[in-house]
Amino acid sequence: MTRHATSYFDNEGTEDAYAVHRALQETMQALVGIIRVESELLEAKERLAELAERASKCAVEGNLQFNPGWHLALDLESMLAVSNCTTLSAIERRESRGGHTRDDYPGFRPEFENVNMITRLVDGEYVVAQEPKPQMPDELARLFEEGAH
């Protein structure tokens, strides 16, 4: 998955980083937007895999000096990582909380109250897992108690 940054120049690839970028934006906007639903999130997950495949085939023109097309090809790796984290966490969190709204799971659910969704790259696959929220430091917790009155 990770490769040497300059390898894009030797790529026999046929993909255009700008086109892949646009497709990624459209996918996330349409399927992992403000109101989310499982079927769309699962579709996004599949599309992200296709986009990662395309991104790895980006061909880069020009040279090393100030080359935005090359920089975008490199940035796509990170953008895809963030998109995967967002999508997988959204699938896993079967409730609506804060900025995350699930049409199929309206409202808070107590079982998600004390967990974070953590996405890791395991053998080249993104894997999401629920993990307990870290304990709030004492000094912060005290502020909340004070504010409660």
Next chain:
Amino acid sequence: MAIDTGSAPTTAPEPPSGAPPQDLVMRLWRGDASGGRFQEYRVAPQEGEVVLDVVHRIQATQAPDLAVRWNCKAGKCGSCSAEINGRPALMCMTRMSTLATDQPVTVSPMRAFPIMRDLVTDVSYNFEVAKLIPAFKPGPRDPDGLYRMAQVDIDRGQEFHKCIECFLCQNVCHVIRDHEENKPRYAGPRFFVRLAELEMHPLDTLDRRDYIHQDMGIGYCNITKCCTEVCPEDIHITDNAIIPLKERIVDSHYDPVAWLGRKITGRPAPLRASEARKHTGAAHAQPPAAATPEPGDGA
């Protein structure tokens, strides 16, 4: 046309509705330090675009390695400076609708700085000058630990704080635009703005006037105001920064008593006093010695 009946007749016939608008012809400079040339690109216009949008569209569809520097797209980071139809401007703040698009629109990199690639120049000369400028040096605090400034003194510097370091003023100043050899001894308009900001700061105690005169080369500026014309922040560079600095330098040269007094005391108060006199015109009505009641005079 049918809905147009009430209005005055138009002279130019409207294009038939539905016909695609004419393509924009953009001539962008492509090349690097070893040389380059203008290359022509044709793109369909879109509603409400600025030059940077069009350049980005060319980049995304026709020239993936086209180098262009930008960050904010809001005229506040000072990154996207270029020359549009020969006029220095920010690409993100120049609307296509203000340009004559029936002719090619040219975009070239700033001429006063070395080319890196395409529309990107190496502006490090400016950062080298910035390093040379003696920093802000406030005096001691009041006994209660606070600093106090008069509102009028604060207001004077506000305009200078607006500078976004786009360096368009540096680019257009004829002292360095085509005279690389002047750069080592000339700060340029952006840094006269910075120096004016420091010199007029009510808490600053340094006297930079000799330095501005001898090392920063303010004498080369012959107040053509080209810098003021291109400033995207509308800073009155020549009138409010350069001319007051020039006046202060003249004052220090022709008012030796005041100069000596300031040297000895190192206090900003006399500067403020002479500034106030300048604005009221009273300086000319009194002999220099009487006009400078310096705290250190009696010592």
